[in-house]
Structures are given as structure tokens and as C-alpha cells.
Amino acid sequence: MTIDRGSGISVRRRLEDVVLKGGRYGTVLGLLILVGVFAILKPNVFLTPRNLLNILNQISLLGICAAGLTVCLAMNEFDLSVGAIATLGAVLTAGWLPSVHPALGVPAVLAVCCGIGLVNGLVITTLRVSSFMTTLGTMTVLTGFSYWYTSGSGSILYSGIPKAFLAIGKGSFLHIPYMVFFMAGTLVALHVLLNHTMTGRRMYAVGGSPEAARFGGIPIRRLKTLGFVLSGGLAGLTGVLLVARLGLAEPTIGDRFLFDAFTVAFLGAASIRVGQFHILGTLIGTLIMGTIFNGFTLLDVPYHLQLVVQGAILIAAVTSAGLWQNLLQTVRLRAATSRRETPAEEGHDDA
């Protein structure tokens, strides 16, 4: 399927060059098109600062969750438990905050979620069970736990949550919601981690070539476990903030994060650094999702159609990214075999 495609015709070459440079930005282009379309369809509503901030606000939680997942994916590990951990975080927050001060309660919840991530990481790295199965198991266990924990109160916890805490979910600073700050902070921190710290670069090494990492003496187990701890902790944070925003918690509250986070992360891997999971790409993916959600809501398009569009965009994005990668491979293959065509050969236009 990746048969070396030759190219002797120069028009085709020029086209290839354009696609090459542009292919990486396919999803960004898609995002801009979406924004443009919605701006035209809802002229005075969509492009207002208020609405744009609204979009950011709506996606902030997904962004946090997906960022943590991105770290795991960068190491080729799948964390299927993010949704369940988010639920757990929400449920525990709603359960503890009525009686424990948030300054104590929230860190406690986060610690528990990090602990779950730790368990995931340890089982995967020491017992060598695949991440798919382990996190599947964790997810099942946690779902059961969340159901049990909320069963006493008719499955919804909402009473007794301190107003100050809820204010975080609804409040803003300089018109920018706190949630957005949380997301921005998380994204920046993780971006710096993955790109400018040794730990992060080693994580990419683990993902890029596990054998190279092993022979290079890189502590693979530690890094993978750290990845799961981050993923779990951020999923937990997502849950905490869910309660701050919605004022309640129930056992299916985190469900949609599972598929959405994966969708967004994969959209990210089709952007800019094609083939690699990275924070910037995840951000773009999240923005795309948020734009669709927001625009469709403004247009009164029902949720189920959004789902259809979401799926279609995912396929389109990844298809073009895949085709782009093939192209890139072809060009690289050509370059790597030390046969360079002289500029004179490019002369004739065969169009």
C-alpha cells in the first residue's frame, strides 16, 4: 500500500511541493473553514468575542482531559479509563466537598486519581498486561465504584457543595473564564514538558522507538507510569472542574470524555506534526470539536447530527493526513538514495 510512487513530471512535482508544505496544516485549514462557515451562517453571533470565549470555555475540560491522554498516546499506550476517572473525580468531589474544605478536598481527589493512574502504570509496566486491557479493567472497576458511591443518594450528588467552589466553575477574570485559564495552563505545562524537558523527550523516544529507548538505558517503565499518572490526574481534574461547572455529579458524567478525548487526540496527530501525538495538535483537535459543537448549537442542529459530522471530520482529517504522510515518505525516499536531479531537468512543463 505504500508503494513508492515515482514522479518524473514537473507539474506534478510542484503540486506535491504545495501539498507537502500545506498538508501539515490541513486540519488548521479545516478549522478555519469551519469558523468561516459558521461566521457566515450566524453573522452577528458566532464571531463575537463572547461566543469565542464561550467555545473555549466549553472545550476547556475536554482539552485538559485530552492533554493528559496525549502524553500516554505519545508513548503508544492507550488509556481507556480517562472517562471513568473523570467520573470518579466528579463523584468524589461532590461527595467530599460538603464536609471537607475544598483546599483539602480537591487535592485529595486529585491524589486518588493520580493513584489510579499509578496502578494502571504499574500493572502495565510490571505485569506487562496490554494498556488496552488494563485500562479497560480499571474503567470497569471505577464505573462500578461510582455507581455504588452515588447509589445512596439516588445516583446524583448535588447538595452541600460550597458556593465558593461553584464560583470557580462560573467565574472569570478579565472576562476570561477560570476554566479557560486551567486549560491554557495545562496545555502550556504539558507542551513544555514534552518538548523542552528531558523527561518529555525521552517519552517521545519511548514512543518513537522502544528498542532504542531500552538499549539507551532510558527508564521506560518509570516514564510510562508517569504518563498514566498524568493522564489519571488530569482526568481527575476534569472531573473536579465538572462539578464546579455543573454543580452536580452522577455516574455517567464522564462517559463522553473517553471517545471525545481520543477523537481529539487523533485529530491532533493528523495536524502539523503528522503522525505524532502532540499538545498543539490536540489543541487544534479540541478547537475543531468545540467549534462544531458551538456552531451547531447556534444553528439549532440536534446533537446526533453533530456526532455524524464529528465522525466525518475525523475520517477526512486522518485521510488527508495519511495521504500526506505517504507523499512525504516518497519524497524522503527519493532524497535518501543520493540521487539528486539537476535543476536543468525540471525545466519542461508537461502540463
Next chain:
Amino acid sequence: MTPSANERTSPGVLARLSGIRRYGIIVCLVLLFACFALLRPEIFPTLGNLIAILKQVSLLGILAAGLTICLALGDFDLSVAAVATWSGVMVAALLPSMSMWLAMPIVLAMGMGIGLVNGFFAAVIGISPFIVTLATQTMLRGLTLWYTGGYSLYSGIPRAFVRIGRGTFLGVPYLVYVMVLVYVLIYIAANRMAFGKKLYAVGGNPTASRFSGIHVVRVHLLAFVISGALSALTGILLAARLSSGQPRAGEGLLLSAFAACFLGATTFRVGRFNILGTLVGVLFIGTVNNGLVILGVPFYLQYVIQGAILVLAIAASRLARSRVQEA
């Protein structure tokens, strides 16, 4: 970019001959069975209950069988449950206006068509099946919700159709016969037919298979079509059993199907997805569920125990294997 379907290190010849390693899950299954039998000797080990277990897992089993074929190629088909749900809704939508012998094949064909689409993007265009089926299942969920408006479709379902889902023959539900038939057919296809050789060849080494003249793309397409067909069949039978098309019907099935397949890959042909192993995995899950229900364990605790047993069972079989490895 897909998760590793093959987790094992190459075991030496002797390790493979050692029975315990290969049949670890079966041992677990037997042990579990014994546990439950001891705890509830008057209910659990009865014939009626055993048949009930089979009935409970029959639909999961059919779904997992199709999934096994895809997983043998390393293709993760995340859309199986969504296809099942959609098929259940579709068959319920068609039944009021046509004979069920027309409605069922149409829905089956739909399922195969979806499989074809999955396969096209995965094998012809070359996108990771994980993403393709993730997208497909999202779209299907949307379509299902759109079509049903969130409601169940239960009018105009003929009695004959419901009888398929609920009837019995010689005391054994029709569903179980269907499951057995499906497993026999899939077993033959995967282990005895030329298709099976091609399947495992492509799953093991696509390049070598291609160089040997195997039409790799066609194998992938066929696998997805089979998965789609069996998912559709599951959905149809689900609708028959529920006597309605429900938009949330297939939800728990996705992860259980994967669990069953992964459990199955730890037995018989270690490290490879195989149909007999999946059957064992399905029975395992069914036994656990059934036992917990009989013990009166509240449903949320069931989740907890299921998840824990899943991970423990796989971990145990890996530990048992790694003791003898070193190749």
C-alpha cells in the same frame, strides 16, 4: 498507531508444549465455576443455569466472533456495538412493513456495507482502523439517535420474529444454536479454509503475504465485512430478544467483546486472536456475570469484580508464561 494486538515474546518450543501456560484461562474458568458451584450448589451448577449462561452470552459471543477475525489482522473494530445497535433499530423499523425474511437480509447487507466502508478506509486508503471505526461508530451513534429520537421502536414487530429471540428447541434457546453455528462456521473459516491461512498470514506479516501473492487488501475488506455482518446479526437477534429496537441496546457489548477476544488470545494460540479462545473468553465473562448475579451481588459491585477479575486473569496467564520464557 494502533495498540499492540500481539503482546507476547516468542516462547521456546518447550514452553508451548507446557499445558498450563496455554490453558491458563480455562483453568481459571474451571476454578471460578467450582467457586460458584460451592457457594450456591443448589442454583449454580444446574442444567437450567448453565443454559441460562449460554443464553446470556450468545449475543456477546456472536459479536466477539466477528471481532476476533478483525483482531487477527491487527484491525481494531470499535464499531461492532454501534453497528449492532443500528441494526437492531433498523430491523425494528423495517419489520412493520415487510416480511422478516426480507427485513433481516436487508439489515445484514447494511451491516456488511458498513464493514465495507470501514475496510475501504482502513485497507485501501490506509488509515489506522482504530480511528476509522472510532469515527464510524460516532457517526452510527448519531444516526441511531437521529432516527429513533431516543425512543424504542416496538410497534409492528411480528411474533414470529420475537420467537427467534426467545424461543427454545429441546430446552435450549434458538440464540444458543445460532451462536454455536456461528462459531463452527468461523472456526472452519479461520482454521481450515484457505481464507484463514491468508488471514493469519496477513496478520503475521503483511509484506511477506503480499510478496507471496496474497491480495492483502481483499483480506482486510473481507474481515471487516464479516465483522459487520456478525455485528448486524447480533443486532437483529438483540431486537428479537427485546422485541423492540432500542437505541441504547448495544452499549455494554463493545468492551465485553474486546475483553473476550483479549482473554481468548491468552489461550490455545498464545498471543494470537483465535476463535476458540474467544469462545472461552465469552464463557468466562458469562460465568462471572451469572455467578455474581446468583450470589446477589449488587450490579455496581459486579462491575468492580468483573474488571478486577479481567485484569487478574490476564495478568496471571502472562505471569505463568513469563516464568518459562527466555528465548
Next chain:
Amino acid sequence: MDDRGNAARSLRLEMRGITKRFPGTVACENVDFDLRRGEIHALVGQNGAGKSTLIKILAGIHARDEGSIHVEGRPIEHLTPRSAHDLGMRFIHQELNLVPQFNVAENIVLGDLYPLRRASRFIHWRALNRKARRILDDLSISIDPRRPVQSLTVAEQWMVAIARALYSRGSILVMDEPTSSLAREDVHELFALAQSLAAKGTSIIYISHRLEEIFELAERVTVLKDGRKVITTDIASLSLPQLVAHLVGGRPQELYPTIEADRTLGSVVLEVDRLASADGRLSEISLSLRGREVLGVTGLLGAGHNELAELLFGVRGRVGSGRITVDGKAYAPRNARAAISRGMALVPPERRSQGIVGEMSLWENVILAHLRRFLVDPITRIVSRRRAKSTTREQMMSLQIVATGPDQEVADLSGGNQQKAVLAKWLLREPRILLLSEPTRGIDVSAKAEIYGLVRRLADAGSGVLFVSTEVEELAGVCDRVLVLRQGRMIAEIERSALTAHRIMEACYGG
């Protein structure tokens, strides 16, 4: 080479009495191996002789059952990949193990500490590039450290791997089959690099099947056979036939089959007329291959000979211009299936990744290209195991494939037997044209001899064989004629009467 044969020179590594048992077999038995400072010490042995086990023990992947290991005089009890790394051991394998997403600089520093900025503790990228640049300059390698590693040639990637070993202050470098995928001129560059490293004090363990290279590069050689050490001696005191004798035991073996002069050839099975590939890597290739003929094709890196076989088989590249006829009828390479239907067969260069399906059994691999023949009936399309296995047994006897039976997993076979399995697979189809691309790469000596014999037998049975290889010695020994390519064009054709390894080499360089 300077005289460095000073036995009193300090021992960097000393392994004594190493024994390692696996269930049912003893991989290493009482093996001694030592390594001096600044020495290039070759380690040779057939597959299964214990080389890779010994190295894995050194790498901390296996634990030895008996024996002692001393590094710089200090006894080492417990070895793990981490501690081996800390002790200065660096392993470079065939697969190279570079991170494809990283550039050269990051690959060089892999596993070591990145230079960090003082305040923020973030990575100091410019300092990193500078350090990488320095190492590359030290080794006279002119590669820009910012280039993505994916864009490098294989030879350049090997350089980067060596640079990495040096950067991380490796003192013991284990190079495992470095030249299998390199062409002649790169091999010389690599050797120069290795020798300059040794001159600076790095010790190198050089593992290779290419015996001629060992004479060129190494100081001492250790031969392993059946898990035991046969001999450790200075290269200078050994001749090639003697070395081969140690390897296979008994009297020096004739590697190459005798080819009778004045054989009658069959009709033309393959005719290529001014073939050029679409990407320009091959041009003006014209050849004609007759039945019962073994035609060799070779060249230096970039000469295009590697692509020719795969181009003809339709699995790589596209034809730009020119004509190909098979058995007199026009043929356009499209894909493997089309090629096979015209009676062609390809034994690809990468056995493990292109030739065999490791997880499947021998019989399943053998029938893989001709499933139709083994169907019980065409309607049910069920495979007849009985027929498949009995045919496989026949092949096992005929090709002398060593395995416990047709059911054995092919991944468990030695390289030579795996290659024979690939040949067996194609033999079932009785191909008119057999395309061999580096058929003896990574295979031990005695299996090579068997394969050479097989190739000649195949030719005698009527097939035309195209033998693409970079090992000039085997080309001279096995082929009837040899075509030499250079930069995609044919520059020489050497007939049987003038066919020597030396002549082929000359022609490769344009002489």
C-alpha cells in the same frame, strides 16, 4: 596497521567460563572471551553457535548460569541493560534503533543527559546541536545534526548510531552485522571509523558473517561453535580456509558448487529492453535471461541493482519506459500477483520482514504462495493439511531444511533454514524466473553453501535465475554471467570465463 599485539595490554573485558542453559539446550558452554583496550575483536560463528546469547548476556538481557565477568578488572555480579550501559557497553544492531521522529542531534544524545539551561532546566537546544556537531566532527562525519534521521541513508544512520555510542562515553562497542545492508564504499568508510575509534581507545566487538571483512578489520577473532569456544587467535596467523574450517569443523569446505563449462542453456525466459524506472533510479537496463542460467546483478550503493528485482516483480517502483517480455510475451509489472501469474518468484532481501510469516508453521509458509493446489475442493476451499504437510516433508528432505517437523514455527528456525523455507515456497510453483535479492544475507556459512547448491539445481531444472547481490565472492562462485550497474546504468557484463570476484569489484568501480 600498527602492531598492537601486546598481550600485556590491559583487558577491558574478561568473560570466563560463561555457561547459559535454556530448557532442552545449552546455548553457551564454558565460553571464554576477552577484549583488550583499543582492540577490534571479531566474534564469528554460525547461527546457533552461541554468539547472540553471549552478547545478550553481556547486554544484561540474559543472566549467565555460570562464569565470571570482569570489566576493567572489576568483577560484575549482576548485569542489567541499565548497568551494562553504565559500564560503557554500547550495542548497535542491524535494526539500528534510532528514533525516527528525532533529528540526528537528539539521536546522538539519546539515553544521555541533554544539556539544560541553567535557570529553567529546560533543554538548551543550541548547546545540544553544538555538542552533536562536535562529536560528528571528531569522527569526520559530515552530517548536519539538525537533519531528521528519517532522511538519512542507511550508511549515514550507522554513523549516527556510532556517534551516539561515542557520545555516551561508550568504551565497549558491539557492532552486530553492520555491513549486511551497506555497499562496498560505505563499508570502507565504516571500517575507517571503527579503526579511528579503536585508535582512541574504544574496544570493539565485531560480529559478522562476512569473513573477508574480518580479515580486513579485526585484530583477533574468536570462533564459537555449538556453544563452545573453538579458538581465539590473532587474525594475522590465520587464513580464510582455516577460519572456515574452524567455523564448520572438518576440512576446509568448498563453498561454491562446481559449474560445468559448456552447459546448454534454455530459451530466453526474460528479456528486458532499455528499461528505466519512473523515478529515474534505473535507466537503459537491457538484459536477457535464459532458462538454466544464473545471471548475477551487482553494483555499489545507489547503483540500482537492489531495485531491479523488486521492480521486475512489481512490488517497488514503476516502470518509466522500456519493454519487458516474459517467455516472448509482453509483461508490465503491476503487483506481486501479476508477476506470479507470469511464472516469476521473488526471494526478498529482508527475510524476517518480507520473506516469512514467523508465527505460522513451516507447512503454512511453504504452501502460502500456492494455496489453490492444496484445497480439498474448490467449493469449500478447505485446505488439506495432510497433503500440505506431506509436501512440506518432501521439501524438507529435498532442501535439507532442519526443523522438528512441518509444524514447527518458522520463527524458531535458523536464518538459513528460514531462507530455505522461502525457496521451498517458490519451488512449489515451479517458477520460470526466480529473482533472488541478497539471498544469503545474514546466513551462516554452511547454509550459504547449501543455498548455492540449490540455486544451481534450480537453474539446472530449467528456471532462469536472476541473482542480485553485493557479495562479489558469491557472485563469482555461483553465476554464469554478471551484470554490473553503476548509477542506474549497466556498465559491464562479465562472462564466465573472466568471472572473478576481483574483476567484478573492478567493474563496480568503473574499471
